[in-house]
Amino acid sequence: MEDGDIICIASTIISKAKGYTRNLKDVIPGDRATRIAEKTGEDPRFIQVVLDQACDVLIETPFTLTEVSCGHVGVRSGVDASNVEDGLVITLPADPMKEAEEIRTEIKDLTSKSCGIIVTDTCGRSFRRGQTGHAIGWSGMSAIRDFRGDSDLFGHTLEITEEAVVDEIAGFANLIMGESNNGVPAVHFRGIPAWTGHNDIYFREGEDVIRKALKKV
Amino acid sequence: MEDGDIICIASTIISKAKGYTRNLKDVIPGDRATRIAEKTGEDPRFIQVVLDQACDVLIETPFTLTEVSCGHVGVRSGVDASNVEDGLVITLPADPMKEAEEIRTEIKDLTSKSCGIIVTDTCGRSFRRGQTGHAIGWSGMSAIRDFRGDSDLFGHTLEITEEAVVDEIAGFANLIMGESNNGVPAVHFRGIPAWTGHNDIYFREGEDVIRKALKKV
Ligand SMILES: Nc1nc2c(ncn2[C@@H]2O[C@H](COP(=O)(O)OP(=O)(O)O)[C@@H](O)[C@H]2O)c(=O)[nH]1
Ligand SMILES: Nc1nc2c(ncn2[C@@H]2O[C@H](COP(=O)(O)OP(=O)(O)O)[C@@H](O)[C@H]2O)c(=O)[nH]1
Numbered sequence: 001m002e003d004g005d006i007i008c009i010a011s012t013i014i015s016k017a018k019g020y021t022r023n024l025k026d027v028i029p030g031d032r033a034t035r036i037a038e039k040t041g042e043d044p045r046f047i048q049v050v051l052d053q054a055c056d057v058l059i060e061t062p063f064t065l066t067e068v069s070c071g072h073v074g075v076r077s078g079v080d081a082s083n084v085e086d087g088l089v090i091t092l093p094a095d096p097m098k099e100a101e102e103i104r105t106e107i108k109d110l111t112s113k114s115c116g117i118i119v120t121d122t123c124g125r126s127f128r129r130g131q132t133g134h135a136i137g138w139s140g141m142s143a144i145r146d147f148r149g150d151s152d153l154f155g156h157t158l159e160i161t162e163e164a165v166v167d168e169i170a171g172f173a174n175l176i177m178g179e180s181n182n183g184v185p186a187v188h189f190r191g192i193p194a195w196t197g198h199n200d201i202y203f204r205e206g207e208d209v210i211r212k213a214l215k216k217v
Numbered sequence: 218m219e220d221g222d223i224i225c226i227a228s229t230i231i232s233k234a235k236g237y238t239r240n241l242k243d244v245i246p247g248d249r250a251t252r253i254a255e256k257t258g259e260d261p262r263f264i265q266v267v268l269d270q271a272c273d274v275l276i277e278t279p280f281t282l283t284e285v286s287c288g289h290v291g292v293r294s295g296v297d298a299s300n301v302e303d304g305l306v307i308t309l310p311a312d313p314m315k316e317a318e319e320i321r322t323e324i325k326d327l328t329s330k331s332c333g334i335i336v337t338d339t340c341g342r343s344f345r346r347g348q349t350g351h352a353i354g355w356s357g358m359s360a361i362r363d364f365r366g367d368s369d370l371f372g373h374t375l376e377i378t379e380e381a382v383v384d385e386i387a388g389f390a391n392l393i394m395g396e397s398n399n400g401v402p403a404v405h406f407r408g409i410p411a412w413t414g415h416n417d418i419y420f421r422e423g424e425d426v427i428r429k430a431l432k433k434v
């Protein structure tokens with residue numbers, strides 16, 4: 001480990017290590033979960049877990065799209081039935097920022113090196129097919145590199161340029177991790193130059209026009 | 218150059234090299250551009266270029282979100298007034314798949330090595346603040362790695378796992394490129410293992426629920 005290294009860790013193994021899982025046989029689906037599951041053809045207990053994780057439901061069908069408490073918007077609240085024993089489902093860590101901070105502190109204690117940690121999940125996105133890795137928690141860096149106020153090659157001030165660097169790193173880590181049985185739950189980066197910015201990666205209430213449109217339908 | 222290397226190239230320099238630019242003084246804004254520009258506070262000629270590039274307009278305000286002819290959905294049709302001389306705006310290459318193929322062939326001719334090419338653009342996304350690099354054209358690889366039918370670590374068949382690998386690579390390349398005056402328009406990757414999959418990264422008409430919702434509002 002060196003100062004400035006960045007480690008991406010799949011949320012799924014944090015959840016398994018910390019017990020953020022649910023056993024479907026202990027879940028009793030309510031009316032809403034039953035109604036949604038009838039339309040999507042999924043297990044109503046699975047949908048109940050999805051709803052339990054959600055603080056806001058943006059889409060019910062043909063797939064549930066929800067916001068979870070950390071601010072992340074994801075399909076099925078990020079609940080995952082893969083890479084876990086039969087009957088269990090994996091939920092996202094309740095506070096992924098805290099998980100990242102905890103791991104960073106442990107690594108610091110063990111190695112005396114100051115690294116960055118990104119907790120990742122594989123997520124879909126709008127307008128394009130296919131999933132990519134996203135950052136759902138991070139520590140030791142800011143989520144967004146802020147270029148506002150910088151000049152371009154011709155001396156004009158850039159108007160809007162906030163780069164979601166943590167997602168770009170999480171995406172590449174996700175490629176290295178692979179899915180399914182690859183067995184690579186963490187990726188170690190060295191040599192990424194540091195950046196400055198802020199952590200406001202999630203839109204505030206009312207700022208997100210796509211969410212507003214989904215709510216109106 | 219080695220066989221299997223991947224080169225990401227910023228669309229902006231392809232457009233500048235190929236003349237995919239417009240001079241705003243030659244643009245006469247129509248009614249729709251004038252109406253949108255009044256609401257967004259932008260130059261109506263700039264919006265006219267955005268509309269000229271669009272084959273479908275998903276959102277008009279507070280920012281234009283459009284589909285361009287290659288299938289990519291982007292803010293302001295990807296039209297960019299940064300990193301170019303005053304008065305010019307850069308449009309996306311009309312056929313970024315062809316640009317990628319052309320560059321791949323030229324590199325093959327020059328070096329006899331077979332590499333992959335990804336044409337990138339810096340784009341926003343839904344539900345999260347900040348831009349990331351996206352692939353708008355590629356050659357020598359498939360856009361999506363297809364894990365469907367694979368088994369997870371516990372032997373279950375994965376139901377949905379299509380990984381948009383080209384976007385994950387484009388995102389990381391975008392981080393290395395930086396924005397503004399960084400002056401790094403291309404990034405060379407070595408050692409990414411090959412994958413198999415398909416090129417259907419854009420939803421077909423009617424498949425995209427978020428787009429359907431935007432159209433209804
Ligand atoms: N060694 C090991 N790898 C795992 C385990 N669970 C998941 N992985 C690997 O971690 C990576 C990410 O797993 P995935 O299920 O896609 O997690 P997610 O992207 O966080 O939803 C893949 O390479 C998996 O094979 C585990 O229990 N042990
Ligand atoms: N050397 C050089 N770099 C450029 C030029 N135009 C843009 N770049 C660099 O290429 C990278 C991407 O530029 P950007 O304007 O963000 O392009 P986009 O992401 O394709 O819209 C940045 O590092 C820019 O500084 C150019 O004309 N010459």
Ligand SMILES: [Mn+2]
Pocket residue numbers: 012078080121122
């Ligand atoms: Mn997951």
Ligand SMILES: [Mn+2]
Pocket residue numbers: 121122174178179
């Ligand atoms: Mn994954």
Ligand SMILES: [Mn+2]
Pocket residue numbers: 229295297338339
């Ligand atoms: Mn651009």
Ligand SMILES: [Mn+2]
Pocket residue numbers: 338339391395396
């Ligand atoms: Mn850029």
